Amino acid sequence: MALVDLVNENHKTFKKALIALWFLAVILFFVDMFSFFPGIGITKTFVYMATAMLFGLAGMSAKVLASSSDDDFMDYDSPEEMEYVSPMTRIVNLTLGLGLSVLFVGVLFKTMHWPGANVMLPVGCFSAIGGALLGLTNKNTRKFAIAAILTAVLLGGMTFSGLRDEIKFRDYPELVAAQKEFYKNPNSLEARARLDYEGEKYNRGRSGLVLPQEIEEAYQQFLADPTDANYNNFSYAIFKFRR
Numbered sequence: 001m002a003l004v005d006l007v008n009e010n011h012k013t014f015k016k017a018l019i020a021l022w023f024l025a026v027i028l029f030f031v032d033m034f035s036f037f038p039g040i041g042i043t044k045t046f047v048y049m050a051t052a053m054l055f056g057l058a059g060m061s062a063k064v065l066a067s068s069s070d071d072d073f074m075d076y077d078s079p080e081e082m083e084y085v086s087p088m089t090r091i092v093n094l095t096l097g098l099g100l101s102v103l104f105v106g107v108l109f110k111t112m113h114w115p116g117a118n119v120m121l122p123v124g125c126f127s128a129i130g131g132a133l134l135g136l137t138n139k140n141t142r143k144f145a146i147a148a149i150l151t152a153v154l155l156g157g158m159t160f161s162g163l164r165d166e167i168k169f170r171d172y173p174e175l176v177a178a179q180k181e182f183y184k185n186p187n188s189l190e191a192r193a194r195l196d197y198e199g200e201k202y203n204r205g206r207s208g209l210v211l212p213q214e215i216e217e218a219y220q221q222f223l224a225d226p227t228d229a230n231y232n233n234f235s236y237a238i239f240k241f242r243r
Contacts, residue, residue, distance in 0.1 A: 003057065004057065004060045004061055007057050007058070007060075007061045007064060008061050008062055008063050008064075011061065011063040011064050014054070014057075014058070014061075014064055015058075015064050017054065018051075018054045018055070018058055018064065021047065021050055021051045021054060022051060022147075022151075024047055024051075025047050025048055025051045025104060026151065026154070026155065028040075028043065028044050028047055028048075029107070029154075029155055029164075032044060032111070032168070033158075033164055033167055033168045034167070034168070036206050041112065044108060044111070044112075045108060045112070048104045048105065048107065048108040049104075049105070049108070051104050052100075052101040052102070052104040052105045052108075053101070055097045055098070055100040055101035055104065056097060056098055056101040057097075058093070058097040059093050059094045059095070059096060059097015059098045059099075059100075059101065060093075060094065060097065061093065061097075062089070062090070062093065064093075064097075065092075065093045065096055065097055065135075065141055065144045066093075066140040066141055066144075088134075088138075089138065089140075089141075091134070092131060092134045092135045092138060092141055093141070094131075095127060095130055095131030095134065096128065096131030096132060096134075096135055096141065096144065096145065096148055097131075098127065098131075099124055099125075099126075099127030099128035099129075099130065099131045099132075099148070099152075100124070100128045100131075100148055100151065100152075101124070102120050102123055102124035102127060102128075103121070103124030103125055103127070103128045103151070103152060103155070103156050104124070104155075105120055105124065106119075106120035106121030106122075106123070106124040106125075106156070106159075107121065107124075107155050107156060107159050109121070110159050110160070111159065111164070113179070113182065113195060115186060118183065118186060121156060121159060121160050122160060124152075124156065125152045125156035125157070125160065128148050128149075128151070128152040128156070129148070129149060129152050131145075131148065132144075132145040132146070132148040132149045132152070133145070133149075135148070162176075162179070162180060162183070165179050165180075169202065172198075172202050172205075174198050174201075175195075175198040175199060175201075175202050178191075178194045178195045178197075178198040178199070179195060181194065181195075182194070182195045189226055189228070189231050190223075190226055192231070193219065193222050193223075193226070193231055193234060196234070196235065196238060197215075197219045197234075200215060200238055212237075212241050214237050214240075214241070215234070215237045215238055215241060218230075218233050218234040218236075218237040219234050221233070221234070222234045
């Protein structure tokens with residue numbers, strides 16, 4: 001709890017850092033959706049994970065997810081009353097902070113096609129919206145609650161519904177179809193291989209390159225005999241030509 005106490009003591013600075021990362025994460029989401037540039041994946045990973053970590057700490061603190069100033073905490077007769085935070089406020093902060101934390105991790109996992117996204121994304125969306133609805137009843141958390149609802153609807157809703165993929169890959173319907181198939185069957189080796197194949201074709205096509213023959217042959221070999229060994233050979237072929 002020492003870290004949470006440190007956050008509370010420096011809640012103004014922490015809040016500024018959280019809001020800055022929050023804006024950066026949202027901007028990155030839309031930049032990634034409407035454009036393509038090298039390094040977006042690793043940049044998004046660092047920013048989203050940092051934002052999720054800060055939201056987790058904010059949810060466990062008493063002051064960060066509140067729009068009140070220090071003066072609002074001074075209308076009490078004793079220091080003990082001044083430090084009191086109601087259980088409902090703590091529940092709102094915890095639900096809102098952890099919900100947004102899981103939401104950003106879920107969006108990251110979904111856009112990067114990592115395992116666990118189909119669980120984390122809806123849990124994060126519903127938790128963030130649930131905490132935000134509770135936060136709307138408190139004037140000190142109302143601004144954060146409204147921002148949380150917008151974030152959950154825009155980032156979470158667009159990602160979960162597949163609208164983000166349809167916009168980003170609007171010129172390559174084969175990749176959109178491969179992503180939908182993978183989301184429905186995340187444990188399917190065939191769906192994973194198809195997504196890897198279409199994704200590699202898309203990335204090379206955007207750079208004006210053609211798919212190497214070795215990758216094409218490895219993929220066709222996997223389709224003929226979809227075993228773990230052939231999938232590993234196909235993955236290795238992709239890795240070799242990415243270096």
